[in-house]
Amino acid sequence: MQFNVNHPVLFLLAGIIVLVVLAQSVWFLRKAWKRGMEIGMPMGKLKRIVIGTAVFTIAPATAIVISVISLSKKLGIPLPWMRLSVVGAITYETPAAANALSAMGLEWAKVTSLSATEYVTVASVMTAGIMVGIWLVPVVGKKLISGMINLEKRDKKWGEIFSASMFLGMISAFLGYVFCNFAGVFRGELSGLIPPLVMLVSALMMGLCALALKKLGWRWMNDYALPISLIAGMASAIPITAWLG
Amino acid sequence: MKKELSYLDSVHRDGRIWNLSVMVILLLFPVAVGLIFHAGLDWRGFAFGMLATAPMYWAVGVIETFTFVPMLGAGGSYLAFVTGNITNLKAPAALNALELVGADIKTEEGEIVSTIAIAVSSIVTTLIIVLGVLLITPLTPVLNSPALAPAFDQILPALFGGLGVVYISRNWKIAIAPVLLMLILFIAIPALGKVVSIMVPVGVLFTLAVSRILYQKNLL
Numbered sequence: 001m002q003f004n005v006n007h008p009v010l011f012l013l014a015g016i017i018v019l020v021v022l023a024q025s026v027w028f029l030r031k032a033w034k035r036g037m038e039i040g041m042p043m044g045k046l047k048r049i050v051i052g053t054a055v056f057t058i059a060p061a062t063a064i065v066i067s068v069i070s071l072s073k074k075l076g077i078p079l080p081w082m083r084l085s086v087v088g089a090i091t092y093e094t095p096a097a098a099n100a101l102s103a104m105g106l107e108w109a110k111v112t113s114l115s116a117t118e119y120v121t122v123a124s125v126m127t128a129g130i131m132v133g134i135w136l137v138p139v140v141g142k143k144l145i146s147g148m149i150n151l152e153k154r155d156k157k158w159g160e161i162f163s164a165s166m167f168l169g170m171i172s173a174f175l176g177y178v179f180c181n182f183a184g185v186f187r188g189e190l191s192g193l194i195p196p197l198v199m200l201v202s203a204l205m206m207g208l209c210a211l212a213l214k215k216l217g218w219r220w221m222n223d224y225a226l227p228i229s230l231i232a233g234m235a236s237a238i239p240i241t242a243w244l245g
Numbered sequence: 246m247k248k249e250l251s252y253l254d255s256v257h258r259d260g261r262i263w264n265l266s267v268m269v270i271l272l273l274f275p276v277a278v279g280l281i282f283h284a285g286l287d288w289r290g291f292a293f294g295m296l297a298t299a300p301m302y303w304a305v306g307v308i309e310t311f312t313f314v315p316m317l318g319a320g321g322s323y324l325a326f327v328t329g330n331i332t333n334l335k336a337p338a339a340l341n342a343l344e345l346v347g348a349d350i351k352t353e354e355g356e357i358v359s360t361i362a363i364a365v366s367s368i369v370t371t372l373i374i375v376l377g378v379l380l381i382t383p384l385t386p387v388l389n390s391p392a393l394a395p396a397f398d399q400i401l402p403a404l405f406g407g408l409g410v411v412y413i414s415r416n417w418k419i420a421i422a423p424v425l426l427m428l429i430l431f432i433a434i435p436a437l438g439k440v441v442s443i444m445v446p447v448g449v450l451f452t453l454a455v456s457r458i459l460y461q462k463n464l465l
Contacts, residue, residue: 001282007282009281013274013277013278014274016270017267017271017274021267021327021371022371024324024327025371026368028256028259028320029364031255031259031320032320032361033357035353036361039353041354048345049342049346049358050365053341053361053362053366054366056337057338057365057370062388063397064334064373064374065373065374065384065388066388069388070389072381077378077381081375081378082274085370086271086327087271087328087329089330089331092302099297099298100290100294102294102297103290103291103296103297104287115284116278116279116283116284117284119284120284120285121275121294123275123278127271127272127275128272128295129298129299130302130306131268131271132302132306134264134268134271134327135264135268136310137260138261138265138323141314141319141322141323142257142319144311144315145314145315145319148315148350149351152349157460159351162453164415164419165455166312166449167316167412168413168448168452169445169448169450170336170445170449171412172423172424172427172452173427173444173445173447173448174332174401174441175424175427176426176428176431177441178405179428180431180435180438181438183433184435194399195399196402198403199409200406201403201406202402202403202406203407203410206406206407206410206411223345229407230404231403232403233402234403235396236403237399238395241395242395
């Protein structure tokens with residue numbers, strides 16, 4: 001069989017893996033939904049979570065499609081499709097593939113076609129290089145979760161502060177990340193202002209949503225505030241980049 | 246008599262089975278391609294490729310596991326570590342859903358909310374990617390257009406602006422120190438932008454330490 005990076009067999013193999021992972025999501029969704037009903041969570045509440053999350057996911061998922069398109073120029077469609085549906089993220093997949101190609105004496109930017117051996121090697125490095133989380137969660141997950149629950153039992157208030165601190169720790173790291181090109185502004189490179197301004201627009205839009213919820217009584221706004229602020233921030237990036245980019 | 250598993254125990258049991266099965270299936274992909282197309286592995290390329298890739302991403306994998314599992318709960322974690330895109334999609338989806346219904350991740354309700362949010366986010370993402378793959382020819386010029394590129398380049402600032410304002414306004418006493426620290430670090434050392442995954446646990450540990458001091462001094 002003549003190999004090419006878009007061979008139908010590769011679509012079939014990638015499709016099987018994507019289906020298995022989709023089945024895992026459906027399994028856990030069904031299980032959690034059933035348990036939610038058993039403990040008396042109102043159906044309306046569960047539906048709000050589903051709809052709110054689905055709407056929020058559209059924009060970031062579209063960005064992942066762009067990553068698939070970007071990687072498909074070198075690796076064909078099936079491998080990026082599978083990698084970015086399972087485990088992967090563009091920040092990992094490109095360097096992993098580039099490292100594998102480089103180790104075989106090839107250059108990522110100059111690759112136009114791959115042999116079956118090169119493809120197998122690239123796919124192996126991409127797969128094995130980011131496998132840790134998949135097996136480590138089954139190994140340590142139960143202990144970590146039990147530790148959190150015990151913490152809450154010992155001191156409820158500290159347990160609540162602990163959760164809030166973890167979320168804020170993550171958020172503060174990303175707020176800092178938004179400013180990682182800010183130093184350039186002092187040298188006259190105004191493009192460093194783009195991410196902070198986009199973040200500001202998004203934050204202001206979230207504030208407006210909260211105001212609409214409180215003052216106008218638009219309760220539906222609560223469910224869509226994050227997707228609205230996300231889209232507003234992304235949309236504002238277009239004129240802001242044209243202005244400062 | 247067989248002991249009945251609690252919901253959480255059954256989540257751990259199912260999660261372990263699913264994750265380890267997916268791991269095996271993923272590893273079988275390159276093996277199957279090699280067998281079908283009669284191609285072996287370039288062992289030298291694999292070894293050096295892994296040497297250049299694994300140390301950094303295995304370390305990140307370990308750090309992410311210990312950072313995100315307590316945030317996402319059991320079901321959410323098993324799913325998120327299989328479906329990926331944790332920081333830019335799954336964790337914000339879970340946080341947003343918990344905030345939406347006012348649930349705490351350490352309760353059973355929080356566990357259920359986080360699992361549903363991450364499962365729905367994974368399903369929607371998978372379906373959108375399938376749609377993108379099916380429509381790749383007409384979609385490529387649209388999604389790759391220079392006009393739209395800035396919007397997709399700035400997805401993280403747009404995401405964490407909205408999410409940040411909610412959490413910071415609710416917990417501003419806890420937020421001041423880590424936000425200031427991270428701003429100073431990232432502005433002073435722009436290269437940290439390339440290792441943001443490593444800075445997440447730094448932010449988490451620092452915030453926990455500050456919170457503990459404030460809590461012991463009855464300032465929270």
